[in-house]
Amino acid sequence: MNAVLFVGHGSKDAEGNEEIRIFVKSVAEGLEDLMVETCFLEFESPTIMQGIDKCVRQGASRIAVVPITLFSAGHAKIHIPAAIDDAKLRYPTIDFTYGRPIGVHQQVLDILTSRLESVGPLNELGLNQEQGLEETAVLVVGRGSSDADANSDLFKISRLFWEKLKVKWVETAFIGVTAPLMDEGVERCLKLGARRVIILPYFLFTGVLIKRMENMLEQYSERYPELEFALADYFGFHPTLKNILQERALEAVQGESKMNCDMCQYRLAAMEHIDHHHHHDDDHHHDHDHGHGHDHSHDHGHNHDHDHSHDHEHKHDHGHEHDHNDHHKHEQHTPVHANDSGDNK
Template identity: 50%
Template sequence: MTTWNLQGMQRHLLICNGSTCMGAGAEEVTLAIRDEITKNNLDEMIHTSRTRCNGRCKDKCVVISYPEGKWYSVQDEQVGRDIVTGQVEDQHMIYNMTQNGLAQATPTFTKGISKTKVLKRKEKSSATKKAILFVGHGSRVEAGNDEVREFIERTTYLIDPAILVETCFLEFASPNIEDGIELCVEKGAEEIHVIPIMLLHAGHSKMHIPAEIEHAREQFPGITFTYGQTIGIHAGIFEILLERLKEIGFDPYEKHEHTAILLVGRGGSDEEANGDFYKISRLLWEKLDVPWVESAFMGVATPTVDEGIERCVKFGAKKIIMLPYFLFTGILMKRMYKMRDNYEVTYPNVDIQIANYFGYHPKLQHVLVERAEQAMNGSSTGMQDLENFRKYAEEHGYEHHHHHH
């Protein structure tokens, strides 16, 4: 890596290389600025840096000059060169930090573009452009991330084609939420409806995603954001669970005298989410004619899967169906099959089966679209999550951080 000698530096030009600006010629602007600096022997005095999105996509391409704190809309290479030589006209300035305000309320028109054309363009886009941004958890197993992307692709047929649909991830996969929001803005979205693809309402949906939305609201003050609720307890999830049981030959409409269903969740530290999981087990039991539907967790929370199996055996179950409540495939399913092998040795008189994981069932598409509609029509409980997060951040502070790629 080059170490820049800052001894003689007098100005720093930050050139936006976000994808909107890049699409509008930021690379050519960057090269023109650097060429002009070299031509005028200013290499030691003016330092340039490429940045990611600066949150003013409509003013593409954006160049910020420090220490004077001026933000410019650079729509051709000559304007970039003029910034270097100090001959840039005021009409290209978006913001002047030293005067503490926007240089102009309306964006400048470049020479050669008539106002009538601009107005026509505005008339065409008078309908608010909406985007639905689905947020998957993200997995270290790339196959799990592909499942999410493919699932959302398959879901788009249920959504108005005028609405932009994008997918992003909380962690471990790209794009992350920040990049997902930026992508929606770059594609012209004025309203972004963020919908978590998460089974239970816990820390991620209560804190981490709201933190990302709040951060984006600061970056894009002109954009309206709403937030959807998690999948949670919904009639559709029981239909999926019953289908998973049917797939392994279990008839949900018959009486099963000595059968226990062990619903297995990932497990987490959120008490409400764990409570909701127990509620799902109880409601599933109400729909089946089995003596027992028990709950167990793969990690963090108790009872563990070992304890759940032991409990079913103690009750007298001769058959146990492990019903995994996970959205995507991966390490947990592999671990569950290994566990089952051990249980067969420990409990040789008990028939232990594993149903397919909950997963991205077609019926889940309708649940998620319903969650998106609630966010758009203002009936989603997700907005309360944003409010709760704001209060929490005011009282305790909250540092925005990027999640892992």
């Protein structure tokens, strides 16, 4: 029997954990003939291993582990694959596959558009009217990670979102860990000429960071009374997210996932310095003295000495055309590295 084990981050807030369980049940409704279970990385039970144990007890012979995380950072690249390594040693006859996180997906843009409408109907915001375009900026704000790959994915999503919307600017910032921070993002929007800034939080969960953003928004309004600021709903468990997670689950069950770091030599090297059990007390210990011969050549060459002058027309597939003859230049963002897993928030 095929099983899908969804991995939530876990929270100290019981309501947040229950929200994940309810959401996974709704996802399971579209996964016929599959056993579907839920587990958590931290703060809540069952753990990943306990979730795997339950699947095996119920007769699973193949288990697809699917992370409910926005991006592939520390949790998705290190902690979850390490738990799968342990499970392979415990259950050598079980076939394990690993699914992808939510990541960059076309339907993510639909979710963001829906969340943007929480500020008000798009036609009232001027997002579908030419007169509002030259003064509107959307600032997509993520949690921030020490993983450059995860941070770059948010920038890619922002760019794709700009292609979809008829606003002059869609900028990117983070609430912590790395630059540009939210204050810097807002300042950039204003320097570019925006008179309306809509902040769009890219988080799965509400919490203290959303409240912090609400407080920061009040400060912006007091500092710039002549300008308009608004905070849209956070990404969250949107109904469309069910489709993405069902897709990720079926990919994993069918062995079609393109996860680029499961069993990767870089992950194994990092494991030597990281407590991969991640706050869970397991009643077993496995010596990871097994080699993986995957040659992952990661070329991280960055050339930031470039100037983007947008003196050309942007034509979009979705049926509208607009001319960005604004001669604006994208400034450099200097990354700041710190320890944070950042995949899920």
